[in-house]
Amino acid sequence: MSGTTPDREGAPARRRGRPPRTESGDTRDRILTVAREEFSERGYEKTSVRGIAKAAGVDSALVHHYFGTKEQVFEAAVAVAFAPALHAPDAVGAGPLDGIGERLTRFFFGIWENPTTRAPLLAIVRSAVNNETAAAVLRRLIASQLLRRIAGQLEPPDAELRAELAAAQLMGCVMLRYVIKMEPMASADLEQIIARAAPVVQGHLTGA
């Protein structure tokens, strides 16, 4: 997040409006990083474009310029946090269909077991549970990026419902293990959970 040049330091007025072409990528990234942190810490409702701009050291107008409304800033921040999960369809596709359940389940828990990738996802779930706009953003992202791509590898006509039932098993495990932290689920050996969840995911996706 450094990357500030002497030139810019000496010309703070430039922060208003569109910055020079060469700096715009850095500034956009910095805003996005700050936005992700703000949404993670405060949740969707308590975060403002103004607060993000202030924390990023830019004018609110620049945040709007790059991303649009608060909802669109959130969507961009969520997309970054969601990036590891978006590889799931690749992971799922890389192998025979009868191993799809285990590959998806392992990939999913791999993301949630890692504190670095878990934190932003937890923040998204928290925002989505409490705010309809944040829920809509999450919904669009899961639908377009994740479920439809997984469902695309399955047989019609109910491929999307199958993908969602599989996602429901995994998401329920997330709720009990990482959010509500129910025992024994919260401390159970991950391999034990995978051994029981993976066949269910497989069954939903490809079962009779």
Added chain:
Amino acid sequence: MSGTTPDREGAPARRRGRPPRTESGDTRDRILTVAREEFSERGYEKTSVRGIAKAAGVDSALVHHYFGTKEQVFEAAVAVAFAPALHAPDAVGAGPLDGIGERLTRFFFGIWENPTTRAPLLAIVRSAVNNETAAAVLRRLIASQLLRRIAGQLEPPDAELRAELAAAQLMGCVMLRYVIKMEPMASADLEQIIARAAPVVQGHLTGA
């Protein structure tokens, strides 16, 4: 919420401290009803004992007298909202073990499909996702009242983990259908969901 006697109207000072024995049940119930509404509307963090007391027309001291801390008021309010769900173990127990999955699944969705029973449960989930104290209350209640009673009907040694994996499938469906409202899950025919979820619940509870 009427039940106010002329006697009491004329003697507001009585609202401080413990009310006469004959009125105490009514007052306690009224506080509990108001608390449930307040927690439902505002969530755990934004609700205060003072606000509950004000809305119920009593002194804060009386709320503390009946229930204790804010956490304990929440626990009592949650227990009321949770009451229909607490019949689940009975519903589950009423029949052969090989039908346990379908009975539990039908019972569970019966509660969530009904807007009257769904609203307070949604409020609890929202509070628990965002507040560690509220999560602890929900955790205790699910564990002591629901899962352990279901698990008690299953074979050791991993009965509790089995019950939680079954709960995870159902809870994930709740998240996608009622909270995040993903399609096609949100609008899918309930019988179609039950037909796919019930065997999974059965498998978790009694499978190999």
